[in-house]
Amino acid sequence: MKKGVVIWFLILTWACFIPVSAQEFEGSTTEGLAFAALAVRDAEHEHRLVFEKSVDEADYWNDQRIFEQQMLERNPAHYRSYLNGKKKSYLKHREICGSKCGHGDYYYRQASFYMQYDSGEKGSFLTLIQSENADGWEVSYAVGKQHLR
Numbered sequence: 405m406k407k408g409v410v411i412w413f414l415i416l417t418w419a420c421f422i423p424v425s426a427q428e429f430e431g432s433t434t435e436g437l438a439f440a441a442l443a444v445r446d447a448e449h450e451h452r453l454v455f456e457k458s459v460d461e462a463d464y465w466n467d468q469r470i471f472e473q474q475m476l477e478r479n480p481a482h483y484r485s486y487l488n489g490k491k492k493s494y495l496k497h498r499e500i501c502g503s504k505c506g507h508g509d510y511y512y513r514q515a516s517f518y519m520q521y522d523s524g525e526k527g528s529f530l531t532l533i534q535s536e537n538a539d540g541w542e543v544s545y546a547v548g549k550q551h552l553r
Contacts, residue, residue, distance in 0.1 A: 436485035439475075443489025447518075451497050455508060465510045487521045494518040 450468075455461040476483040494515050501507075507515070 433481075436481060439482045439485040440489035443486045444493045447490050447493035447497070450511070450514075451493075451501070451505070451507075453511070458508065458510070461508045461510045465514050468514070487518065490518040491521045 446468075453461075453464070455464070472483065472486070475486060498515070498519065
């Protein structure tokens with residue numbers, strides 16, 4: 405009896421999180437929904453992060469951008485689903501948090517990118533890519549797997 409209750413509890417818990425994503429990404433593949441859900445989990449983690457040193461915060465966000473760039477290169481549709489999920493989560497967090505949460509500078513820079521993200525309706529969109537000639541990042545106009553600077 406207990407085992408059945410636990411299984412139903414897990415199914416209902418899982419089901420509570422899926423309908424919101426499914427409605428927001430109507431017409432997406434199941435994989436796209438999985439990337440949107442991953443984005444929400446990642447964003448919730450990022451909202452709670454506290455760094456003692458700004459260099460640690462910079463390292464974290466640099467690694468996050470590399471992860472996102474690799475996702476874009478492997479599958480632009482999954483990347484767009486992921487960033488749409490991040491955008492929704494960051495917009496929601498901004499309503500709750502405002503400026504009282506005390507996030508760091510790098511958080512706010514990345515949050516600004518997520519909140520302004522627009523995947524575009526025709527497959528082209530703006531993104532951040534690692535600069536080839538420096539240690540920085542630059543905005544890139546992406547069409548599918550091609551990046552135009």
